[in-house]
Amino acid sequence: MDGGRQAGLLCLGPAELAGLMPMHLWIDRAGMIRAAGPTLAKLSPSPLAGANFFDCFELRKPRGVGGPQALAALANQRILLSLRAAPATTLRGVAVRSADGQGLFFNLSFGLSVAEAVRDHRLTHADFAPTDLTVELLYLTEVKGVVMGELAALNARLRDAHLAAEAQAMTDPLTGLANRRAFEAALAQTRLRAERGGCFALLHLDLDHFKAVNDTHGHAAGDAVLTGVAAILRRELRGQDVIARVGGDEFVALAEGIGDERKIAAIAARIIAGLEALVPVPGEAARVSASIGAVLAGPGPVAGPDDLMRAADGALYAAKHAGRGRSVIVRLEGAGQRRTA
Template sequence: MDGGAACSDPALLNAAALGRLMPLSVWVAPTGHIRAVGPTLAKLCTGQRLEERRFLEVFEIRKPQTAQSMEDVRRLVGRRLDLKLREAPRTGLRGLCVALADGQGFVVNLSFGISAAEAVSKHGLTNADFAPTDLTVELLYLTEVKAAVMEELAALNRRLQAAQRAAEEQALTDALTGLANRRALDLSLAAAIDRAGRGGAPFALVHLDLDHFKAVNDTLGHAAGDLVLGHVARVLRGVVRKHDFVARAGGDEFVLILAAPVESMLLERIAARMIAGIEEPVEFEGKPCRISCSVGGTISDLYDVPDADRMLSDADTALYVSKRQGRARSTIYAPGLSVPEDGAPATDSVRR
């Protein structure tokens, strides 16, 4: 039906048939009064009786131009309209006005346009509220399905990313102590050296080796040794700051990367706290496990260009100086430091 097509028999047009064909339509008499509205439009305006009210009292025509009279409406026949309900819910609508023959007035067929999804949700519309030939609901279903699929894909992606992070973390974690492992140490040390090489703040590299740990394993078994390693890990976590790094390098060896600020006196205080904490006995099956530790460290600003192998070697040298000096002590590397013969004093070192 369009502006040039007339109904030869007015009886063919009735409100029920019109409402079934176009559930969001308005039938307007030549006087401008509303004869009938489609069931979906009535649902939108629940509690309001639209019949017999004037069309322009119910609807505001906003585009392509405003309309103040039915003569203005007649001039808009066949053109796309933007309308809005003047009263709540003040829904915005799209429409097309078609003139009817034989003095039957006009039919304005309406739609929600791009606001269909919002309207369906807001007004609780279902498939029955749209014309059988209207694909709006089907498109909305497809949109919802697509949204659900996209959300599921996003959730799957989040799960995969979480699994990847967990796998990466597991690959960089010592299973027994929960500390970082040797691979993580290599990565963190390389990053610290890179920062220092680009003018960043200096850092300290500390090597710690347990004293008398083999005796615990030999006399009380590996379960006792595992218990002791867990104790050491807790002590080290409690001693370092949140931006420092602790790794179990293997066996009973641990390596720490201490971020700035670092200097010799600070390293001595941290080492003393580590030794004191680790020397606290751990009970295993009613028997005390007593160990201690020796510590060696070096600071990156001792080197023109910090190098991982060189720093690890120098920290090892300082560690073995501590061992030779009687264990349970710390040594900070200084240029020229060497491991003394048994009983001989260390040279060019700072000891505690």
């Protein structure tokens, strides 16, 4: 061979070809696959070398190429094909005539579907040529996944922190009950439901003899009393009822769906009995009781929040004036009329 022809001829062995183009395909003029790159071979459940091209691949572009005789028309064209075996991975590339002119040589890639192909066939960076931009795309995809994961985790932490802050802002720190702000929000919603046909009871509780406990036994004993009150209220009321501490020794509760005076009277009696049995300081005479004023409202037009609270306060002070350690229940009829139960 003369020097000019030698200078224009480049021969690559299988190893070098696999390293440069791991997704190459060599087809002879009869449509039989003579060789396939190692990455391309990993995509097929059966060996590609020696198989018929049309048995292994569906040529999607250009269309109309249906047999070995038409393969020559693919030379120097961009092609789009997919594997017939599941998951029918799509490939794109270019076809050129082989050096001997007796077949075609394809150089293929995954294109934009590389992420799915890597997942479906468990490929790694070693399955791609080092200069292949696919490696960069895989890197960017991985980085994007990490960044998106961190952003999702950050958003979750921010959401949790926001919810925790909201819960803290609506909670009494000593007893864990709702605070005044939470109670007012719950009362507004409960009123709306009562005006649409529901009913509810609003209880206002004030401790009797609490000041004596604080003065005699100190604030630690007073705090023990308050946490004990919270526990008794949780025990005697239902899980769905809203219970709040709205002052030093003042508590309120909303019992939605209860409009029977006898039920509320029974609940109030159990609360008072529980408080009178409370021993917050073992071995010490630190007993308390409670006076309770209750308002029943609904269904139909309901008085405003301020009127409801005034009515509950009035019932509470009536209980205190009647001797403490008891309850007084009133029913608000319409938007403001009242009668004593």
